[in-house]
Structure formats: C-alpha cells, structure tokens
Amino acid sequence: TFGNILIPCYQKQNRGNVMYRVSKVLNNNGVIAINMEENIEYVLLGKGIGFGKKISQRFEAPDNCTRYSLKEDTERGSAKELAKSISPEYLEIADEILQKAEMKFGTIDRRILFPLADHISFAADRILSGEQISNPLTEDIRVLFHSEYEVASQLKEILQKRLGIEIDAHEIGYVALHIHSAIEDESVSAAMQMAGAIRECVQVLERESGKKIDVMSLAYNRLMNHVKYMVMRAVRGESIKLDMNEYMEEKHPESFALAAAICEKIERGCKIRLEKWKSVTWQCILNVSTWIH
Numbered sequence: 001t002f003g004n005i006l007i008p009c010y011q012k013q014n015r016g017n018v019m020y021r022v023s024k025v026l027n028n029n030g031v032i033a034i035n036m037e038e039n040i041e042y043v044l045l046g047k048g049i050g051f052g053k054k055i056s057q058r059f060e061a062p063d064n065c066t067r068y069s070l071k072e073d074t075e076r077g078s079a080k081e082l083a084k085s086i087s088p089e090y091l092e093i094a095d096e097i098l099q100k101a102e103m104k105f106g107t108i109d110r111r112i113l114f115p116l117a118d119h120i121s122f123a124a125d126r127i128l129s130g131e132q133i134s135n136p137l138t139e140d141i142r143v144l145f146h147s148e149y150e151v152a153s154q155l156k157e158i159l160q161k162r163l164g165i166e167i168d169a170h171e172i173g174y175v176a177l178h179i180h181s182a183i184e185d186e187s188v189s190a191a192m193q194m195a196g197a198i199r200e201c202v203q204v205l206e207r208e209s210g211k212k213i214d215v216m217s218l219a220y221n222r223l224m225n226h227v228k229y230m231v232m233r234a235v236r237g238e239s240i241k242l243d244m245n246e247y248m249e250e251k252h253p254e255s256f257a258l259a260a261a262i263c264e265k266i267e268r269g270c271k272i273r274l275e276k277w278k279s280v281t282w283q284c285i286l287n288v289s290t291w292i293h
Contacts, residue, residue: 022057025050026088032070033059041070043083043113045095066095068113082114090121093158101151101179108182115188116178120155123171124163137195138173139215144195144224145180152176184232197266198227204262231266 020033023041028051034041036058046065053059061067070080083091094117102108126133135141142149152175159165177188184191201223202213213220 019058022053025053030088042067079114086117086121090117104151105183112182133170135170138170140195140199141173145176148179149176200265201262
C-alpha cells in the first residue's frame with residue numbers, strides 16, 4: 001500500500017487560498033513544493049507550473065494541476081527520494097498515462113505515479129542501452145487485462161513523440177500491470193502472479209488434451225476470465241452458494257481431478273484457498289475442452 005499520498009488539485013475541495021512554497025523546480029511543468037497549511041511536501045504537475053519559479057517562492061496552485069504527497073513510501077521506496085531521482089519528463093509521462101486511464105476507467109488510484117514513472121524511466125534506459133527484455137506472460141497479460149493493456153499501449157506514441165523511443169509489447173505489458181493496480185486493490189506483483197497461474201493452467205490443459213490452446217481463441221478468453229474472477233472473489237473471501245465438489249468428483253472423476261490440479265496450482269501461485277471452487281473450475285474446463293477438441 002502507498003498510504004494517503006494523492007489529492008488531485010482539480011477536485012473541488014474547499015482549498016481556499018492554500019499557498020505553497022517552492023522547495024525545488026523540476027522543470028517548466030513540475031515543482032516540489034510545501035503546502036504551507038499542512039507543512040507537507042508535494043510534487044505538483046501541470047503545464048507551466050514551474051516556469052519562472054524560484055526556490056522559496058510562494059504561490060497558489062492552479063486548478064488544472066495534480067499534486068502528489070511525498071510524505072509516504074511506495075513499493076519502490078521513499079516517494080520523496082523517487083521524485084528527486086526520477087527525471088521530471090518521466091513524471092509527466094506517467095501522469096499523462098494516468099490521465100488516459102482515468103478517462104477510460106473513471107476514478108482511479110493515482111498514487112502509482114512514482115512507481116510507474118520509475119518503471120518507465122528504467123524501461124527507457126534499457127531501450128537506449130540496446131537491452132531487450134522478454135516476458136513470457138505478455139500475451140496472457142494482454143488478454144487478462146485487455147482494457148489496461150489498451151491504455152498502456154498509448155505509451156508507445158507518447159514515448160516516440162517526446163523522446164524518440166520505441167517500446168515493445170513486453171514493456172507495454174508491464175505498464176498494463178501498473179494501470180491494473182491503479183483500478184483494482186491489487187499490487188503489480190499479485191497481478192503478475194495471477195497471469196503466471198493462468199499460464200500454468202493452460203499448460204496443464206494443453207498437456208492433458210494434447211492440443212495447443214490459441215491465446216486469441218474464445219476458449220482461452222473464457223478460461224482467463226473464469227480464473228481471473230474466481231481468484232478475485234476468493235481473495236475477497238467470497239464463497240459460492242452451492243458446493244458441488246462431491247457430485248462432480250463422483251460423476252466426472254477425471255475432469256474433476258484436472259480441475260483440482262489447476263486449482264492447486266493457482267493456490268500455490270496466488271497464495272489463496274480454492275477448495276470449494278473446483279466444481280466451478282470443472283465446468284470451465286468442460287467448456288474449454290469443447291472448443292479445443
């Protein structure tokens with residue numbers, strides 16, 4: 001968790017004439033400043049907000065800016081240290097992606113600004129150094145978090161336009177996970193674990209059926225969505241109304257055993273319990289089997 005580190009300036013919050021004092025000018029579009037009522041440092045981002053500003057200068061934040069508190073820590077360390085170490089242009093780029101995510105999903109948790117900017121910065125450095133990353137779960141992420149991937153894909157044009165950098169699908173996949181963490185109460189690592197668990201499910205099905213499951217197929221999409229929402233409900237502690245495990249195990253022992261094996265893999269990968277979900281997973285496997293045979 002990141003704590004309460006974000007308050008968007010454009011929200012109407014009875015700010016009155018709250019004044020800020022500049023502690024560092026990041027660039028023409030960003031400053032680090034102290035809220036003089038709260039005595040807390042913020043990063044303020046907005047067009048021209050840093051233009052002509054001087055250290056210790058007092059100013060009133062414009063309504064069209066966003067502000068991010070530096071009081072709390074993030075998954076990648078101190079927000080304050082990250083803000084000072086990340087190139088301001090990457091803070092701007094991350095902020096732009098979050099604005100696009102907000103347009104797509106409505107209200108989002110914008111507190112991921114610093115981890116997202118840090119990731120984009122490292123990705124750009126890798127690309128400029130000629131390094132290539134490979135993520136075996138990229139296609140799974142694209143299907144599992146389709147809407148998030150669509151938003152993350154816009155980073156390709158932004159980086160090309162701003163910095164002349166070309167990113168690939170693997171980098172977009174990682175950014176999609178950050179966006180997912182901004183719209184769901186789930187960390188980037190947890191989302192990655194879910195994608196990995198689903199990949200293992202597919203491998204089990206492929207091995208048992210002797211058939212390759214096309215990641216673009218309806219069967220794959222159904223399996224992904226089933227496992228995704230099953231895991232989400234299990235994490236929230238929700239239960240199913242009708243436990244059919246015993247009935248399914250008796251009537252369809254082979255398929256049920258496969259469903260049980262898949263649930264056990266997900267349990268290990270996502271660190272959750274799915275004991276009562278095996279019969280539901282069996283039904284999903286039956287549907288998938290219909291499509292791959």
